[in-house]
Amino acid sequence: MSSQVRLQLLPRARCLFDEPVQVKVAGVKSYQVVTMKATSTDERGVLFSSSAVYRADESGEIDLNRDPSLSGSYVGVEPMGLLWSLSPETLHKHFNKTKALIPQVVKISVHEEGEEGQMLAEVTNERFLIADGVSRVPVSEGNINGVLFTPPGEGPFPAVLDLCTFMSEKRACLLANKGFVVLAVAVFNDKPGNIKQLHLDHYQEAVDYLLKQPKVGSKGVGVVSRSKGGDVALALAAFVPGVEAIVWINGCSANMGLPLFYENRQILSQLSFDMGKLIRTESGASIIKHILGNPLAEENEGSLVPIQKAKGRFLFVASGDDLNWDSKGYMDEMVERLKHHGKNNFESVCYPLAGHLLEPPYGPFCPSAVHGLIPFPVLWGGEPKAHIAAELDLWEKIQEFLKSHLSPDPADSTAKL
Structure with a gap:
């Protein structure tokens, strides 16, 4: 040198x-x-x-x-x-x-x-990932298996459930650095092939656990989700009290993959799919965007999440070049459905050239990888520069949305977000 x-x-x-x-x-x-x-x-x-x-x-x-x-x-x-x-x-x-x-x-x-x-x-x-003073506590209580991140200071702080498809502490920890009490839990805590049904009650336990935390000041909980976590988040908003703000990123408008149960009964069937519509590419990765059925088709009506019942606020985020599934189409359908029911409890944003894996900024762009739910690589989509710019913009939007709809009354708070 x-x-x-x-x-x-x-x-x-x-x-x-x-x-x-x-x-x-x-x-x-x-x-x-x-x-x-x-x-x-x-x-x-x-x-x-x-x-x-x-x-x-x-x-x-x-x-x-x-x-x-x-x-x-x-x-x-x-x-x-x-x-x-x-x-x-x-x-x-x-x-x-x-x-x-x-x-x-x-x-x-x-x-x-x-x-x-x-x-x-x-x-x-x-x-x-973790800032000075932020605490990290593994949680294994009842059906909750996750990690709780709490900012330094007395609070009160707004509470957020980070609903990952597979366990990751990254987004939850980074949000805690910004002044949120965040519990990270995964939709799948076991190999997907070993799971036959999902229970919304398990995620409700996580919501209730957050609201009992001594530093939490918000009256309700926010939920941040992407991909499969997105339809679970929608179901929480539609069926579970206390869910006040939902960030839905490149998800589906219907319950995908497994039947969903709540209070000992099935509330949503699973959206059908057809692997014959998979598109193979020369890179060895496949495009799976078109394998899911139409949520609005008669045979799939039992899988559509009734978000019109939700009382909380939504931030819908879709990528125009999502090759995992038609997240933009799902978002547009949900926006129209809410409008049809006279609802205005939503914001929506589309990033036309971004791909499926919208994450916190400055991580490596991922064009393809083995899919967590199917055992082969898939293309995620996205033009790299546009995707990275979208991640930077979205990270600020998520924080602003959650602060706006979850922050405690300033008169009751000594914490600065």
Whole structure:
């Protein structure tokens, strides 16, 4: 490495997962062309990497907030491009980041031009999910199997149920950093093939548990969900009291996959599907967008979630390039249904070029991966830059929506969100 070349991460090399860093290089030659690289290993030991070519200015400096990548994993001015373009060594891998106490470690380096160019400088970016003072407590009580995150301070704080399809602490922990008491639970705590039916009562237990927490000040609970978690969240809103604000991200308007029971009776049948409508691609990943039946068809009417019964507020979020299923179509149908019933308790947003996996910002973009509910890789959709921009925008919208509809009365609160 060159002692003259300096590689900096500003404002600091240690940050929270959803915080940007400014990457700056100094001390290279005037107008020198260099290759920037990043590597990171996920929780399953899969190595991800990215690279981009930059040209220094007259002073021998490069600023990723200002300067465009000329070629590589991305092109143009992309301040966080080295992180979101991290790609796995083998196809169809999703960057697995689910544990709140383990930071993502990213090695960022600058090299002489070319793939085998000499390394000139290197720095480590530690990206933490959990902020100082936030508590993490595993919960195993009754039918609840999850993790509770509580912000520092006396509160009271608004309460949120993070309903993951499969267990992940990432989004819940990041929301707790923002001033929410968040319980993360999974729809599937066992292999999906071992589960024959779902019980809404189990998720109601989670709602009730949250409302009993001493630092919770909201009168009701918010629910954040994506994919299969979305239709469970809709059912909570329709059938369970105390659910005040629902964030539905790229879900379905009908109960998908398994019959849903509540109070010892079936309340929703499962939406039918046809694997014959699967589309195989040359990459080895399939498009499953069209395998689900029409929720409005007569044979599926028992699966449609009656959201018109809900008293809470909805934030519907759909990606126009979702290749998992027709989330935009489901959202449009729900909006029209609520309007038909004289309801205005909803907001909706569509990101036309985003794909299915909308997550908190700055994680690696995932074009394809093995599906959790079917044993082969699928395409998730999304144009990378547009998808990353959507994640950044949505992360702010989620926080604003939950604060707006869950925050305690200011007169009763000493906490600042």
